[in-house]
Amino acid sequence: MKTFKSIQIVKIPVEDAWLAIRDRLGELVPHLDEIESVAVQERTTQPDGDIFLVNLWQAKAKFPAVLSTVIKSDMLAWTDRAMWHEKNHECAWQIELHFAPDRTRCTGLTTFEPALGGRGTRITFAGEFSLNAKGLPGVPSILESTVAAAAESFVTSLIPGNFRKLAMAAETLANATPQVTSAG
Template sequence: MIISTRTYLPFPRSLVFTTYRDRLSELVPYMPNIQRIVIKSRQERGEHIEQVNEWQGGGDVPAAARSILDESMLSWTEHALWDETNFTTAWKIETHAYTEAVLCKGHNRFLEQDQGTLITSEGELSIDSNKIKNVPSFIAKMVSGVVEDFLGKKIEPNLVQMGEGVHRYLKQHTP
């Protein structure tokens, strides 16, 4: 499954880029689908910053759905490499459910536009049913389809919602 979003923010590229990279925990109140973000590590190497962040989603999941969804299906670890020279980030997501079977990776570009910044996010999501352990193969294929559909319906809207959250955050915190 291809992941692709475009978000325009009417703020300078360097401000948008550093807000996404450095203010992640402060953005949680602006993203209803996210309960918390914990920064696990951050290593600076010149113009590159490597971060590992643990996300807990499910902020807007109805109570009835929560009883069906395992908590691990609503959390993930993000590995990101930020390149300040090119205003890009390469990311990989490790789901906490079916980790060995899920591949989710991509990159964001922060492009300078008239009076603002265009953020393009492109990536891929795939699930290898052969890597779902301890489940008969016919059930694994069904599970992989359900998980891919669930994740696919969450990732793109979450990327858009993050852009909207950054927009609201910057409106409140920029003179």
């Protein structure tokens, strides 16, 4: 198991960052060069106002053509299940990779806190990822722990950078959306 953590400050209020990332992921996709699409599969509002979301993510294929026989498009897809706790602006999530759901585990917590005197948001994205390489086809048993450690390091090095891009896309989207003000 390998942990990861990314902290990003965006120059929009907590509520704007919260709503952009929770409710407008589809609109953020054009700002995320590694993501092809995000589709909401389920959205349920709980009695306490919390929202449970299931999103299907599809990454863009960015690998040499020679690897296309090894890496299939379903390997670049994942489902995220998240409970968005409105009261404390926290999101507990779990990601299921489509290519090895029984071999991987990725869970975490994203928090949204006021920053910059209330004009900004400090978003903390933290979690853990593990891969069970035992019996993985094509991997000799003597290399299972090495392969697992390498994969965990690779994945956990990618996640924080992608999260920073998501946070910055939320800031861009929120700043591009006209603010509603009351006349008066």
